[in-house]
Amino acid sequence: MTVAALPETASAEFTASMLYLDGVTVAFDGFRALNALSFVIDRGELRCIIGPNGAGKTTMMDVVTGKTRPDDGKIMFDDGKIDLARLDEAAIANLGIGRKFQKPTVFENLSVFANLELARKTARGITRTLFARLDGASRDAIAAMIRRVGLAGRDLVPAGALSHGQKQWLEIGMLLIQDARLLLLDEPVAGMTDRETEATAELVRSLAGEHTVVVVEHDMEFVRSLASRVTVLHEGAVLADGSIDFVQNHQGVIDVYLGR
Numbered sequence: 649m650t651v652a653a654l655p656e657t658a659s660a661e662f663t664a665s666m667l668y669l670d671g672v673t674v675a676f677d678g679f680r681a682l683n684a685l686s687f688v689i690d691r692g693e694l695r696c697i698i699g700p701n702g703a704g705k706t707t708m709m710d711v712v713t714g715k716t717r718p719d720d721g722k723i724m725f726d727d728g729k730i731d732l733a734r735l736d737e738a739a740i741a742n743l744g745i746g747r748k749f750q751k752p753t754v755f756e757n758l759s760v761f762a763n764l765e766l767a768r769k770t771a772r773g774i775t776r777t778l779f780a781r782l783d784g785a786s787r788d789a790i791a792a793m794i795r796r797v798g799l800a801g802r803d804l805v806p807a808g809a810l811s812h813g814q815k816q817w818l819e820i821g822m823l824l825i826q827d828a829r830l831l832l833l834d835e836p837v838a839g840m841t842d843r844e845t846e847a848t849a850e851l852v853r854s855l856a857g858e859h860t861v862v863v864v865e866h867d868m869e870f871v872r873s874l875a876s877r878v879t880v881l882h883e884g885a886v887l888a889d890g891s892i893d894f895v896q897n898h899q900g901v902i903d904v905y906l907g908r
Contacts, residue, residue, distance in 0.1 A: 674711060
């Protein structure tokens with residue numbers, strides 16, 4: 649599919665950002681899951697998105713990845729050059745937008761190394777990928793990714809034998825090795841041990857700058873450990889936006905989400 653680009657006269661407000669949602673609205677049977685939602689994610693930023701159930705967090709990720717089409721609004725990517733609302737899921741993925749769901753989706757019967765090998769971004773078709781021999785540089789890249797996501801020494805371990813947290817790390821590695829520029833991580837520490845949660849926080853923090861990362865999470869201690877800007881959604885719109893201390897002391901956020 650041809651990428652839909654903005655005309656040269658596009659507003660300057662879209663520039664210098666990786667992701668810009670402008671008045672995005674999605675309604676299901678009259679219920680507005682997103683209600684003129686607008687916010688900006690800077691290039692290389694780590695942003696946390698929080699909010700109560702039904703706030704629109706999942707729908708927001710769905711429209712960014714093309715799973716759901718908005719009824720109105722723009723979803724601008726890469727300095728406002730591309731309107732994602734005009735593209736399908738495959739075209740959006742090919743732009744370098746990767747999404748990790750709460751439940752890991754790895755190939756459990758394959759080794760850690762094989763999972764990353766299959767995930768490698770390549771111009772070859774899947775059949776050629778399966779039977780092609782890896783060159784030294786490709787093997788080195790996979791080995792480096794295994795170390796980066798905390799799975800050193802587990803190259804040949806079947807993914808199904810990994811702990812829940814390790815599967816999460818492997819899936820993040822699978823997105824990274826595809827050269828994902830924007831990572832959408834959905835509750836990445838759900839079900840993890842305290843030690844795994846700490847390691848995941850360290851990994852996610854290390855990605856900022858090199859990648860743009862959006863984390864949707866309910867674990868407020870994990871959110872605090874990321875030390876990032878936090879956007880709170882409620883009823884499909886932004887309720888509050890700022891530091892973790894700001895949003896935790898915001899009366900509206902306390903009333904609808906955090907409580908006392």
